[in-house]
Amino acid sequence: MLNRFKSAVNTVVTGIAQLDRQGPEAIGFQEYYAEEATAGPLKFPYSRPEFLQLNSDEVQVSADHVSRPILVPRDISRIPWSAGYAEVINAGKSHFNEDQAHADTFFVRQSLSTRGLSPPAARRQSFEEVAEDPLPFTYFAIFDGHAGSGCAVVAVHMLHSIIQEKLCQIRDMILLRRYGYPSGEERQRTYLTDKSDQIDIDDLVTGALEAAFFKMDKIIYEEKQHYDISGGCTALVAVFFLGKLYVANAGDSRAVIARGNDVIPMSQDFTPESERERLRLLGFLCPDLLQNEFTHLEFSRRVTRGDIGRKVLCRNARMKGWTLKSVTPEDARYPLIAGEGKKARLLATIGVTRGFGDHDLTVGNSTIHIKPFLTPAPEVNIYELQGRGLTENDVLIMGTDGLWDVTSNKRAADIVQSSLKQFDVSERARYTSAAQDLVMNARGLLKKGWRTVDDNMASGDDITAFVIPLHHYSSAPVEPKPEVESSLEMS
Numbered sequence: 001m002l003n004r005f006k007s008a009v010n011t012v013v014t015g016i017a018q019l020d021r022q023g024p025e026a027i028g029f030q031e032y033y034a035e036e037a038t039a040g041p042l043k044f045p046y047s048r049p050e051f052l053q054l055n056s057d058e059v060q061v062s063a064d065h066v067s068r069p070i071l072v073p074r075d076i077s078r079i080p081w082s083a084g085y086a087e088v089i090n091a092g093k094s095h096f097n098e099d100q101a102h103a104d105t106f107f108v109r110q111s112l113s114t115r116g117l118s119p120p121a122a123r124r125q126s127f128e129e130v131a132e133d134p135l136p137f138t139y140f141a142i143f144d145g146h147a148g149s150g151c152a153v154v155a156v157h158m159l160h161s162i163i164q165e166k167l168c169q170i171r172d173m174i175l176l177r178r179y180g181y182p183s184g185e186e187r188q189r190t191y192l193t194d195k196s197d198q199i200d201i202d203d204l205v206t207g208a209l210e211a212a213f214f215k216m217d218k219i220i221y222e223e224k225q226h227y228d229i230s231g232g233c234t235a236l237v238a239v240f241f242l243g244k245l246y247v248a249n250a251g252d253s254r255a256v257i258a259r260g261n262d263v264i265p266m267s268q269d270f271t272p273e274s275e276r277e278r279l280r281l282l283g284f285l286c287p288d289l290l291q292n293e294f295t296h297l298e299f300s301r302r303v304t305r306g307d308i309g310r311k312v313l314c315r316n317a318r319m320k321g322w323t324l325k326s327v328t329p330e331d332a333r334y335p336l337i338a339g340e341g342k343k344a345r346l347l348a349t350i351g352v353t354r355g356f357g358d359h360d361l362t363v364g365n366s367t368i369h370i371k372p373f374l375t376p377a378p379e380v381n382i383y384e385l386q387g388r389g390l391t392e393n394d395v396l397i398m399g400t401d402g403l404w405d406v407t408s409n410k411r412a413a414d415i416v417q418s419s420l421k422q423f424d425v426s427e428r429a430r431y432t433s434a435a436q437d438l439v440m441n442a443r444g445l446l447k448k449g450w451r452t453v454d455d456n457m458a459s460g461d462d463i464t465a466f467v468i469p470l471h472h473y474s475s476a477p478v479e480p481k482p483e484v485e486s487s488l489e490m491s
Contacts, residue, residue: 043227044153049101051078051085065092068450070439072432079103080138084431084467086439090402091450091460098145099400099464100156100233107134108167108174108241135171137241138473139163142464144253144400146350148230151220151357155233159216163239166208166215174242177201205241206380209248217356217376224359232357235378236267236398238466240473243386245396248378250354252401257383257470258413259394265409266381266396270354272337272344277317279346279353279373283336284317291368294347295333297325305332342405346373354378385473392425393417395434396468402461403442406452415441416467435467 048054048062051073062071068088076082080103089097139160145152177200213235220229234251247255249267257264268274276298283289283296290296300313300322307327314325325331339345346353347363347370354375361370397412407415419437423430444450444458452458 040226040228042150042153043223043229044157046096046149046153048087048097049085049103049156051075051103053078063089063096065089068443068446070436070443072436076428076432080105080140081469081472082428082431083140083469084433084435085465086432086435087464088439088443088462090462093460093462094148096149097462098149098152098231098233099402099462100143100145100149100152101141101464101466102156102160103138103140103466104160105136105138106160106164107136108164108171109134110171135167135174135242137164137167137239139240140238140396140398140466140468142236142253142398142400142466143233143356144251144402144462144464145233146231146352147358147361150228150230152231152233154220154223154229155216155235155356158219159212159235159237162215162219163209163212163237166212167205167241170204170208173204174201177204178242201242202244202382205239205244205246206382209237209239209246209380210378213248213250213356213376213378220357221359229357232352232355232361232374234352234355234400235376236400237378238266238396238398238468240385243384245383245385245470245473246380247383247396248380250356250376250378251352252404253399254401254404254409255396255398256409256412257394257396258416259390260417263409263413264383266383268379269401269404270379271342271351272339272346272353273341275353276337279336280317282373286372289368289372290333290336291366292330293333293363293366293368294336295331296336297331298335298337299325299331302335302338303327303332305329308332346370350374385470390471392469392471393420394470395420395431396466396470397438398466398468399438400462400464402459402463403438403465405461406442406456406459407438411441412438431467431469435465438465438467439463 048059052071053074054062062069068091070086070088072086073079079085083103085101087097087099087101141156141159143152143155223229234253236251236253236255237248238255239246247266249255250270252269252271254269255266257266272279280296280298283294296317298315303312308329309326311324311326313322315322334348337344337346338348342351345351347368349363349370350361353373354377356376358374359371362368363370395416397416415437416434419434420430423433441452442459442463444452450458450460
């Protein structure tokens with residue numbers, strides 16, 4: 001079985017240079033990005049994930065829209081815990097893959113406010129044993145770009161450092177909650193507030209992730225003044241820290257845990273369809289954002305000027321139910337959210353409602369900006385890993401919407417579990433094979449268009465997938481003392 005896997009990897013990755021580079025979609029790598037950079041220099045050059053170890057020629061050939069090669073890492077040890085990863089280019093939607101991904105382990109180092117703090121003697125030893133040791137966290141992230149790859153490329157280079165910075169800022173507070181508070185005068189000398197006892201470690205880590213997402217978006221806005229950073233991107237991040245899994249999602253990528261027959265969603269898709277309530281409320285509270293061109297009211301059907309005076313079912317931003325309303329000329333404006341499901345569009349422009357970038361995006365040629373409605377705020381979900389009896393087949397699946405457009409949570413879990421069963425649990429390549437099978441299933445085969453094995457329409461989007469073993473983290477020490485210091489510099 002391992003030989004079968006190696007053969008597949010050699011065909012997919014090592015043989016990539018043999019693909020036809022002169023297909024109808026082919027375009028010079030440097031030429032394309034020279035055109036992209038006409039508005040200014042690039043903040044970071046386009047590349048594929050570092051752990052794929054592709055050279056510049058292979059990066060160019062990976063964008064072959066005719067063959068759509070599935071890429072997997074040559075060296076699976078480049079990803080923490082030998083987690084699985086696979087990706088594929090879209091079927092001609094854009095020149096290059098707009099998805100980006102990152103995976104690595106970083107360390108939360110001692111913050112200045114902890115130095116010199118003296119816990120009570122009864123707790124001194126346990127606190128001081130870890131007071132100067134870096135706390136490790138393992139990071140997986142995928143970014144799905146739109147209207148260009150620029151925003152996703154910036155996020156993949158910077159977000160992990162911002163999260164590390166935010167966790168370092170709260171490191172002493174985490175240790176105090178984990179190993180006991182100082183008392184008396186010492187407690188009064190610290191930063192603790194009246195509500196601090198009610199704020200636990202999960203609250204602190206959640207806040208760090210939320211703050212990091214907002215800072216990332218602010219940096220992109222500021223850097224756009226000097227660099228060419230195209231479009232925007234969604235962001236899905238998994239952080240393994242202190243025995244727990246924290247999943248932060250801003251967009252329509254998705255994370256699910258697959259444990260045997262159990263499928264546990266770890267994120268929800270944020271789209272105009274799923275966020276109607278939040279978007280209607282913002283339009284109601286800030287009508288100036290709509291500039292008399294759109295209405296925040298939701299009608300049971302699209303109303304036109306021919307409906308003026310008629311009664312149609314309607315609800316406003318504060319309603320869950322529906323009521324009859326006589327249509328006025330103002331009601332015949334274009335709806336804030338038009339369409340349903342994947343076809344739903346915010347302000348008739350964009351199909352996502354959370355993510356980074358898009359600061360200059362407007363509705364057509366108007367001055368109506370999308371950004372106030374498009375937020376970088378993530379939803380953070382937490383999963384306790386310790387004491388759950390996790391096995392080698394229990395995994396976290398992370399994927400961009402190119403995967404989930406044609407694959408249900410249950411179907412993805414079944415594909416992964418079926419793939420894992422073909423390998424012995426000691427074979428490290430099993431997770432990469434599972435990720436490859438996931439992407440292969442969603443990409444399908446080319447036969448009068450891309451079709452799945454069930455002869456349904458396959459995904460034509462960029463597809464990125466991680467298959468991350470949970471057992472490797474839950475069975476490892478929560479706070480190991482690394483022998484080698486991290487080389488990552490704080491930004």
